Amino acid sequence: EVRLVESGGGLVQPGGSLRLSCAASEFTISGYWMGWVRQAPGKGLEWVANIKPDGSYTSYVDSVKGRFTISRDNAKNSLDLQMNSLRAEDTAVYHCSNIRFYGRSWYYDYWGQGTLVTVSS
Amino acid sequence: DIQMTQSPSSLSASVGDRVTITCRASQNINTYLNWYQQKPGKAPNLLIYAASTLQTGVPSRFSGSGSGTDFTLTISSLQPDDFAAYYCQQSSSYPITFGQGTRLEIK
Numbered sequence: 504e505v506r507l508v509e510s511g512g513g514l515v516q517p518g519g520s521l522r523l524s525c526a527a528s529e530f531t532i533s534g535y536w537m538g539w540v541r542q543a544p545g546k547g548l549e550w551v552a553n554i555k556p557d558g559s560y561t562s563y564v565d566s567v568k569g570r571f572t573i574s575r576d577n578a579k580n581s582l583d584l585q586m587n588s589l590r591a592e593d594t595a596v597y598h599c600s601n602i603r604f605y606g607r608s609w610y611y612d613y614w615g616q617g618t619l620v621t622v623s624s
Numbered sequence: 625d626i627q628m629t630q631s632p633s634s635l636s637a638s639v640g641d642r643v644t645i646t647c648r649a650s651q652n653i654n655t656y657l658n659w660y661q662q663k664p665g666k667a668p669n670l671l672i673y674a675a676s677t678l679q680t681g682v683p684s685r686f687s688g689s690g691s692g693t694d695f696t697l698t699i700s701s702l703q704p705d706d707f708a709a710y711y712c713q714q715s716s717s718y719p720i721t722f723g724q725g726t727r728l729e730i731k
Contacts, residue, residue, distance in 0.1 A: 538720075540668075548660070548668060548711050550720035562718045598667055608674040609715045610658040614667035 505530040505613050507599050512618030519589050519622070525582040525599030525615055533577035536602035538611065539584050541595035549595070552584065553602065566592070589622045596620075626650050626714050630723035636731040641702045645726045647695045647712035656716035659688055659697045662725075663708045671710075672697065702728075 507530070511523040523539075539551040552563045552573040561573050572585040582599050596617035603612040627650035637643050647657065655675035660668035670679045672688035675695055685700040699706055707730050712723040 547725040548662075548713070548722040550713075550722065553718075553720070564719050605674050605677065608656050610670055610673040611660075611668070611713075612670060614669075616667050 507601070507613055507615035509597060509599055509615045509618035512597065512620045514621045514623065515589055516624050517590060517622055520585070520587045521589065521620060523584040523586065523597055523599075523618055523620070525584075527580045527582075527601075530580075530601070530613065532575065532580055532582060532601060536604075536609070537573075537575060537582045538600050538602055539573060539582075539597055540600060540611065540614075541593075541597045542617070543592075543595040546595075551597070554582070586620070589620075591622050594620060594622050625719055626653060626717060626721055628712055628714055628721050628723040630710075630712055630726050632726060633724065634727040634729065636729045637702055638731045639702050639704060643699045643702055643728065645697045645710055645728075647690075647697070647723050649693045649695075649714055649716075652692050653714045653716035655691045656714055657688075657690065657695050658713045658715060659686075660711045660713065661706075661708050662711065668711065704730075 506528045508526050538553040541549050541551050554561045554573045570588045574583045596619050598614050598617040600611040600614045602609050629648045631646050657675045659672040662668040671682050676688045687698045710726045
């Protein structure tokens, strides 16, 4: 069974940093674009970042640009999200997911259960 | 940025009802539109991709249609397991955007 398991969440003060990781099992991430999607408590889904299979291209939602960095280690079969200068509005459950293409269309396929990040003093 | 607007935001329906959720994009996204179902405390689950293609394993009572700016998700006969939140998502261009969600509740 394919599994994506996020870790690294927790309580952090405003201005602090956290590094999230996403470990894949029964699934090799090296051939896939990957992404992070978050969901604030009681709110909807928000895209955070995507990364190309070789890590050469990344894209971010404007609200995290310059503060978050998505990266991957294909040898370790893992995806990371380094989050700096955290704000209260970054409080959310963060999900990792792989991207599957269908022609030029694409979608988020497998999802992890998420890790909760709480930014509060 | 492409804005995705879902309607309604919430919906009460009964088992056996036919339900339609709409998603409107602020500009043409061809058929680069996906639908996800999410139950409380769980990760989203893909239902429909490329506007109308049913994901493997998803019951055939779910269907999607539309292109350009207007899309619909239809559940032909609601089952107890279908009461959840539903989100559309465009993959046409960055930044990727989701609709605000539709909460489907039992009447």
